Amino acid sequence: xxxxGGPDHAAHIANLQNLALKGKAKGDAxxxxxxxxxxxxxxxxxxxxxxxxxxxxxxxxxxxxxxPHPDGFPKDDKIPRHVIVECKNLAxxxxxxxxxxxxxxxxxxxxxxxxxxxxxxxxxxxGRGSAAQDVIKTALLDKVCIIAxxxxxxxxxxxxxxxxxxxKVRISELVLDRTQFx
Numbered sequence: 001x002x003x004x005g006g007p008d009h010a011a012h013i014a015n016l017q018n019l020a021l022k023g024k025a026k027g028d029a030x031x032x033x034x035x036x037x038x039x040x041x042x043x044x045x046x047x048x049x050x051x052x053x054x055x056x057x058x059x060x061x062x063x064x065x066x067x068p069h070p071d072g073f074p075k076d077d078k079i080p081r082h083v084i085v086e087c088k089n090l091a092x093x094x095x096x097x098x099x100x101x102x103x104x105x106x107x108x109x110x111x112x113x114x115x116x117x118x119x120x121x122x123x124x125x126x127g128r129g130s131a132a133q134d135v136i137k138t139a140l141l142d143k144v145c146i147i148a149x150x151x152x153x154x155x156x157x158x159x160x161x162x163x164x165x166x167x168k169v170r171i172s173e174l175v176l177d178r179t180q181f182x
C-alpha cells in the first residue's frame with residue numbers, strides 16, 4: 001500500500017492543524033488532505049475538488065472515480081464508481097443540517113454512497129444518538145449509505161490502506177448499527 005509520509009503529507013497535516021486558518025482556507029485544509037490521500041490510492045482517478053454544479057446551487061468538495069484494485073478500494077456493491085466526499089472543517093461537530101445537505105447532494109445526483117468527513121465528528125454519541133445520526137439512518141431507507149469519519153481518523157492515516165480500512169469498517173458499522181458514530 002502506498003505510504004503517505006514525506007514533506008507533502010506533513011505539510012497537509014500541519015495545514016489541517018493550523019489554528020490561524022479561517023473561512024475557506026480552513027475548509028480547504030481538510031479537503032486538501034483527503035485529496036492527497038486519494039491521489040496516492042491505487043485505482044482512484046479523476047479527482048475533482050471544489051466544483052459547483054451547472055446551476056451554481058451546490059458545491060462538491062471532492063468527487064473521484066474508482067476502479068476496484070487489490071491495493072485500493074475493494075469490489076463492493078456499496079461503493080460505486082463515482083464517489084463524493086464532503087469535508088466539514090468546523091469548530092463544532094457536523095449537525096443534522098450538514099448531514100441532510102450532503103444526503104440531498106447525493107440524492108440529486110442519483111448516488112447511493114458518499115463519505116462525510118467532519119473535523120469534529122458528528123453531534124451525538126454512541127448510546128445517545130442525535131438528529132445527525134437519524135439523518136444517516138433515514139438515508140438508508142432510500143438505499144443511500146453515508147459514511148462518516150472525523151478529522152483525527154483522517155490525519156492518522158499513514159498509508160492508503162488505513163483510509164480503505166476505515167471506510168470498510170464504517171460500512172460494516174452502518175450495516176450493523178444503521179448509523180455512524182465518529
